[in-house]
Amino acid sequence: MDHGLPDDNTVKTALALAVRAPSVHNVQPWRWRIAHRSVHLYLDPARALPSTDPDTRDLVLSCGAALHHLSVAFAALGWSALVHRLPNPAEPNHLAAMELVRHRPTPLDVALSTVISHRRTDRRHYSSWPIPPGYLGLVTERATALGAILRQASDLSRDHLIEAIREAASRHAADPDYRFELATWSGKHSTEEGVPARNTPSPRAEDELPAREFAAPQLIDTAQEPDYAELLVLGTSADDRLSRLRAGEAMSAVLLTAINVGLATCPLTEPLEIPEVRRKVRLGVLDDNAYPQVVIRIGWAPTSAPPLQATPRRAVEDVVDSFETADRH
Template sequence: MEHGLPDDNTVKTALALAVRAPSVHNVQPWRWRIGSRSIHLYLDPERALPSTDPDQRELVLSCGAALHHLCVALAALGWSAVVHRLPNPADPNHLAAVELLRHRSTPLDIALSAAISRRQTDRRHYSSWPIPHGYLGLVTERAAALGAIVTQAGNRPREVLIEAMRTAAALHAGDVEYRFELANWSGRHSSDDGVPARSTPRVESHDGLPAREFAAPALADGALEPDYAELLVISTSADDRLSRLRAGEAMSAVLLTATNIGLATCLLTEPLELADLRNRVRLEVLDGVAQPQAVLRIGWLPTSAPSLPVTPRRSVEDVLSPLESAAPSCS
């Protein structure tokens, strides 16, 4: 970058944390370009999931999470990010241009940045310890600051979500193209993308919170009690590309806040991949006033639960592209 702006090592350090963001099936659907005064985020359509995510909702959510991870990492490194979302109307895959300004890091900046490397998608059962209301209030507040709504699912909404999960699993079980796509992206043993077999437990028919059934599950759960996870729905007032991007940023803020507190998390998006079920969640869980973007399991792990292995990511070099001359500047 130009003189007075971060050196390339600082930028690549921030990008190495940005790519730790969660993504649907761990496809990591982002491309980054570094300009003289800005960093640009693009959605990579070559990593699309046409059967799982036909309208690219989850790809944009994933990129939004990576964008927020980047901003958090930069803040901890002494740089404030000014984000221009969807800066190029001629290119809908150009999701963000990020300008950088000097910034004095705060303890919160550093804590959230440290949470990036600790955050994991944990699909195991969670314990019965209650989550203090103040913690749930905090994640709600941080999501709201990024334009999203967090709704805690009470008794009836929880039943609706669980039924939607079961219905989605049944419909997907009969979808040959979906099953092929899922098998292609999961059950992996040596890869820098996709869902590793060691990260997915076996789905049991009696599970109270049904999860997506990935290929070749190899993670031992060991839980004898029901899953006591709370369910949170992350939603937005609209459902356009910008709203989905903002929802992904808010999703990242919730995940990093929860990790910093010590809570375990797991995103659930399968029931929202089917239009009829997504509409049911909108009407019966959100009273028809917001658009559901993701469901989050959140709770405390049992003290006996061992640490999970780190889920792999592609290197920064693999997701960097030269900055095209046509890309708009942010001067």
Template sequence: MDHGLPDDQTVKAALALGVRAPSVHNTQPWRWRIGDSAVHLHLDPTRALTSTDPEQRDLVVSCGAALHHLRIALAALGWSAVVDRLPNPAAPNHLASIELVRHRPTPFDVELSAAITRRRTDRRQFSSWPVTPGYLGLVTERAATLGAIVRQATDGSRDSLVQAICMAAERHAGDPGDRFELAEWGGRHEPDYAELLVLSTSADDRCARLCAGEALSAVLLTATNVGLATCVLTEPLEIPAMRQRVRVGVLDDGSYPQAVIRIGWAPTSAEPLPPTPRRAVDDVLDTCDTPQATAC
């Protein structure tokens, strides 16, 4: 990068944390380009799961999580990100242009950046210890600053959500295409003592889904920072009928569900989880001399 902006190695160090973001079925559907004055995030359609995600909703949410991870990493390195989302209507896969300005890191920036390498998708049974309302309020506030709504599923709404999760799992189990994709990309989950949160947005266009991914990242990193375990559930939102069931049964038909999150305490005796493999930064990075790199 030029014009007094960070050198490419600094940007790559931040990208190494950005690509630690969770993605649906670990698809990692992002490509990055470092330009003279900005970093560009693109959706990689070759990573799409055509059976479970025909509208690429999950892919955009995943890219939003990577965008937020990158912003947090850059802030800890002394750079604030000014994001232009969907900057080119003619190129819908160009999801964001990120310009950088100097920034004095805060303790919060450093703590949240450190949480990136500690965060894991924890599919194990959570303990019966309750999550304090203060922590649930904190993740709700962090999501709200990024344009998303977090609602805790309780009582009847929890029953409705659990039914949707179970019905979606049964539906996927009967679809050969879904079975193949789920076997290749991820695992299955069942609710237990965890709290169930539904993250939603007031709109359901590509920009809203991108912001939902950013908010999802904020929730997961905030939870990690206070010691909570998390796991994102995708199955109930991958089937239109089940997604509508969640919208009506949990969200009172007032917003669009974008992610379901299990959140709780891992058992004290649980072994640390290994990190999920990620593609190297160089494998997802284009340069401006790449023929298709038109957004530089």
């Protein structure tokens, strides 16, 4: 069995898919290092958002999504990933080390890898078509397999969650440092990072669920009906860095699974970025039994909605520290 890395082109192809992972404000807070026989993921503290994400929970979650994307990409390319999470306690920003062994891709590996390039964060209204229970069961199963729980917010728990989202939006609106940080990372037109203006619709005052108010929104939301999105809360039993990393992996699995069956998705972290509001979500939605890490809007995009353009990403070469080729045998 070959425990070395595949060739450089295969590694670069997998990394190009990994960096398509969603990240808070599209800051892309990951750095990769390629060693002789492994791929290493690091959190890049230079991408920090002190007003939005003071405890870097969102950044770690984003890196976890990229880690899962990379595992999916390698699996489709014929390599199974053995992941060592937080391998060096003395270096907390060293989030994962990945070893690779040869693997025969399954149809699911190929399908999930294929949808990575088609996944979009869709902030528009979703249609009233119900989501089949089997689809919700499938995304829940995929989250559970990665050590997370996924709870659908309904009835009273949905009311609690919407109240928390509104409170977070109100508190952020009154925070000038947060507003400045958000404006810095949104309303983009031609950069390789940040949230593009073309991918954000204008908030509607009558909406039940307030959206994060990005700068200069330009996306036209053609839906005339209210938003019929379901709200899923992904949580973990603990709240340390490892749990947050695993939550990001589980979020990636939920998003890719949903896209693979035709659903639209939009991760939400704003209500969890304020400790007091996050506590309310833990109590009101997760019955004080788990720590909420991300809320996922999920539903059917209207058939009349045009496809969304891809958000930009930095080139692989800009997020890889070294690309050594020696001793790969």
